[in-house]
Every structure is written in C-alpha cells, then in structure tokens.
Amino acid sequence: MNERRAGLVLGAMAVGFSFLYLPIFAMIIYSFNASRLVTVWDSANSPTLAWYRELFHNGALLDAARLSFKIATANATGAVILGTLAAFALERYRRFRGRAMFNLLTTAPMVLPEVITGLSLLLLFVALEQTMGWPRGRGAVTITIAHITFSMAYVIVIVKARLATVDRSIEEAAMDLGARPWKVFAVITLPLIASAIASGWVLAFILSWDDLVITSFVSGPSSTTLPQLVFSKVRLGVSPDINALATLLVLVVTACVVSAGIYMLQAERKRLHDAQMAFEESA
C-alpha cells in the first residue's frame, strides 16, 4: 500500500469510527448533566446521578421494561427453535418440494420494510380474531408471534453458516455406528453448533427488545413496550432520563458483546491448539 492511500484509509477509519461512537459518548456524558435542558451543561451541579435515580422510580418505565424483557425472552427462545430447524432443513435437505419458496420466506423478513411486515401481521390478527375468535385483542402474545416471525430469519443465517462448517463425516460415523438421526443431532451436531445457537438467541433477544415499528402495529392499548414508551417521549424532544436509560443499555450490551467476543476468540484458539496437539500426537 502506498503512503497516500494508507493515509486516506486511516483518515476514513478515524472519521468513520468517531462518527459511529461520538454520538454514543455524547449521550453518556449528558446523562450526568444536572440541567433539564440536556445539552446545556450545568457545571454547578454536575455530574449527577439524579436521572438514574429517577429511572428507577418511574413505574410506567419499569413496567414497560419488564414487558419488553418477557417478550424478548419468549421471542428469542421461539426464534431459536424454529430457526435452527429451518437452518437444518435448508442446509441438510438439498431437495424438497417448495424449497425455493421456503428459502425466500426465510430471507424476506430481514429486508422487508418494517411498516409492511407490521401492517400485514396486524391485518392477519384482525382477520383471525373475526373468523376464529383468536387472538382475543392484541398484546404480548401477538407481539411475540410477530417478533419470532422476523427475528427467526437472523437465527437461520447464523446457524446455517455454522452448520455448513460442521464436518459431516463425524455425523456419518455416528450414523454408521447405529445412532438414530435424532440422537446424532442431539449428541454430535447440537454441541458443535451450540455457540451459533447462543449467538442467534442473543441477536433475536436484542432485535425484539429494540423493535418499535412492528410492535406498534400489533400491540394493544394495555401493552406498552419499552421502545414504544421511549419513542412517545423522544418525539417531544431530548430528555435527560432517556440519556440515562440509553447509557445503561449501552453499557449492558457492550459488556455482553465484548465478553462474547473474548469467549469466541478463546474457543477458536483452543480449537486450533487442540487440532495442533492431535496432529502432533498422530505424527
């Protein structure tokens, strides 16, 4: 790489990464600002934890957070079960009737605008209620179903990529030794793809925890999730307690992602190390 281009690349990286991170840092700093005007720094009384204290006394916010947590957990679990099955179907059964359609159905929810997905699911729920009497009204159940439908696609991508790297001769060996397909899956395949399933679960949880648009379409008057509450507040402008909330969320997510990254890096190193040891022993 010549020097001028190296400079250009470094410059772009500096601009790009500050672009990605400065807003987040600004939000964190302002969360300790005592002034209600958020962006006007009140140096006499800052830094303060007042907004954090207020968060934990805000009943509506805590209720919304609890509901979002429940929905996200149920969603992640459902999405992982269905997503793993779908990934298995797409990766291992190369031919079956309707495979092309299935493939399209599993990727489309990722790229379609959320307004369309939300609108279509609401119309489905209304039609179902009219014809079958289920679901009665809309709330946590309909939100969870909607979230599973779109977050499943992300689980499929992650699990499918891992399944493609699994050495099939191990599965075949187990099969030759008389293990039934279900047992092969539980004892051989599942442990090999466990970390992909775990990442899929976390991603599905975050997608659900964060979703506003689809949720707004399929939620009822009695169910307000955290993003809905935040959005209705933020529409009126910046607010100091939202800065505090954002800071807490960013810290939790960063801790999770960084520890997951370190864990995966170590697992990778261990695998390389084990492979080397096995090679040396056999040599």
Added chain:
Amino acid sequence: MHGLLSNRRLQRLLPSGSWYVIAAPYLWLLLFFLIPFLIVLKISFANIVLAMPPVEPVFVWTQDQILQIRLHFSNFAFVFGDDLYIEAFLNSIKVAGISTLLALLLGYPMAYGIARAPNGWRNVLFLLVVLPFFTSFLLRVYAWLGLLGRNGPINGVLMHLGLIHEPLQLLQTDFAVYIGMVYSYLPFMILPLYSAIEKLDLNLLEAAADLGCRPARVFMKVTLPLTKQGIFAGCLLVFIPAVGEYVIPALLGGPDTLMIGRVVWDEFFGNRDWPVASALAIVLLVLLSGLVLLLQRVQARGEAIHE
C-alpha cells in the same frame, strides 16, 4: 418404545423425521408471513367503511349462494392519482439512494482498512463496527437529536470557532435524515465489503504493480472489479431498508420530509384508512421485491464462489 419405532410398517405410515424438521418453520412462515401478505393484497382492493375493522368485506356470500368478489381499484387509482404519494415514493428513493452512496464512500475505505489491519487489530475493529448494531437502533437515532439540536454541541463548536454566528437549523432537515440513515446502516455496508476485500488475492495486486500499473489504476482495474459483489450486496442491504424507513424521518426529518414508510404509518394510524395503507404497502412491496430477488441472487453467487 424401541420395538415400536423399528416397526417398519408403522414408520412408513408416519411422516419421516425430516418432514417435521421442515414443516414446523415452514408452516409458521406460511401462516405468519405469506398469508398476511395475501390479506394486505385483499384489503388493498376493499372499500373503507366506518366500523371496526374499517373495511368492507371483499368476498361476500349472497342469499342465492353466490360468492361475490368485490374488488375496488379506487385505492390504487387514488394512490397513483395523488401527487403526494408519487412524491413520497420518489423522495424515498432519492433519500435512500443518496444515503447508500454516502455509506459506500465512508464504508469502503473503512472496510479496506479493517481487512488490511494487523491480525490482532482486525478482530477489535470488526467488533467495533458490529457493536453499535447491537445497541438500540431507536436510542442511536435519538442520540443525534441532542447533537444536532439548536443548543447542541455541533452548533456550539461551530459558534465557538466563529464559523457561524447563529445556531444552524440542523434538525428537521433532509441533512439530519441522511446522517441518521448513514449512521444506522453503515455496519450493513461494511460487513459484506469487508468479507469481499478480505478474500482478495494480494498477489494479483502485486502482479499488477510489478507490471507497472499505478496504484490508482490497480484500484480501479483490479480491486474494485474483484470486490464488486461486496459493493453490490452492501448497497442493497442499505438501500432496501432505507426506502421504507419510518423512525429516522419521523425523529430527525422535518414535517415536509415525505417518505413512504411514514406515509403508510400516518394513513394507518392517523387517518385509519386501512385500504389506502394496504395499497401503498403493495406498491412498495412490488418496488422492492425486484431488489430483494436481486440481493438473493448476488448472495447465492457469492456462496457459490466461496464453495
């Protein structure tokens, strides 16, 4: 139990294990993804009425046991006849297009830098690109609300430097929408670019340089064509969600920032006009489905090359 399962005759009667593996997610997606679209399509041909749900039935059984299908094309005529909707579609394409271009211009050198970074650094930088994607989308858009505000730090710095004397109106402008779009979708651009650049055979670049090709020409003639697939995938991954975006124009854009996602939302929640909202969704869907199929083909080709 074992005896029962190994009973061949019974096994033939029951669907095989693979049937269940495929059927569970397949049926779910048919019921909660495909059928809803058919309902949207149906409602887009319905008449609006003052009731709950506010639509007239499309399929009606008359007293003489005749199934009547009443398709009203008026919603589509209305959508295509009103300048507001046409303008919203065109403006969405413009905003998404410019945002995609900006994300590519910023994302390409970043992806290049990450792919060529020393081994230890590469994982860290990669993680730094992915990390914002995991933190709340809504809150990241919100962060710009404070930064771009009249009393915000950007105006503060510019005034302090003496570049401007009065705070600029940055919020509620198209500029703010572009910033929000590039900010939110930059990781989608960088990831496919990164994997394309990482796969690049450095020997090819060296060979071109050895043969007397100048760096700029090597980039144009070798690097760029070989990473074409990544560029294509990245652009589609930014453009497609950006066209239908609701949150960013709603929070950062002005009242005159017309985007189709926002219009669908307002028709549905504001005017309670389900048929027109459905008709708009169908038009948007037709517009995007071509791009989605294109994306699938690009990714399938990428996989084939990879294998």
